[in-house]
Amino acid sequence: MPKYDKADVERRMAGAVESLKSDLSGLRTGRANTALLDPVVVEVYGAMMPLNQVATVSAPEPRMLSVQVWDRANVIAVEKGIAHANLGLNPIIDGQTLRLPLPDLTQERRKELAKLAGKYAEGAKIAIRNVRRDANEALKEDEKKKDISEDERKRLEEEVQKMTDKFVAEVDAAAAAKEKEILTQ
Structure with a gap:
């Protein structure tokens, strides 16, 4: 029975992005939310x-x-x-x-909030990379057990990397949008 599960990997990476979006929505910008x-x-x-x-x-x-x-x-x-x-x-x-x-945000407070948004984004990226690591370990184990070939493992690792890149790009986009919103109110 293979250990690698593409749907589970994608679900866990999407969960990291959703968690980030939830965290970012709680950050105060100049606008009432x-x-x-x-x-x-x-x-x-x-x-x-x-x-x-x-x-x-x-x-x-x-x-x-x-x-x-x-x-x-x-x-x-x-x-x-x-x-x-x-x-x-x-x-x-x-x-x-x-x-x-809502009181006005000082420029200093805006910079602190933007930095915090970046910190949340980095945490989400780390979570996504951890999912990638787990998926790659599962693929290596599947190869050891002869469930998949070496070529198949390499192809699937590339697929996992593409998923990782896609979700990291989503994290970057969400963080950039929030930082812009914080700094331009």
Whole structure:
């Protein structure tokens, strides 16, 4: 039974790209983005819950987020959750709605965020290369077991390299787009 599985390799590489895109969406740019509040957890009903399970988050203006809390009793808990997330946001309570004005980003902070985006991208590339390494090891093992020939192994290694190049290019494109977005707001 061959160990190499092309579909699994592709799925794992695509997963690294998706993870990167998720990480990048949480990076704050000058524009309001509801994904900014994705990591916020709130203590309600005696349990820690993600913010999106107790409120609706929207971006009514380019520099403002709005959090509509479903249960009036949870407004203070949501405010505390946002404060504890260390996002640099100061909620303004207006009934069951919290308004979160986004302060301007300094040039220094923009550079830090761009560097962080690059760090996330490098982590994704490392994950992709690790998948490539695992695939190549599986191919060598298949060749040892005589499941595939040496020529077949070489052909499949080239295929794995092409997949790697494709996903690394996606990572580079996503990171470049995010860095541009951060630096030009």
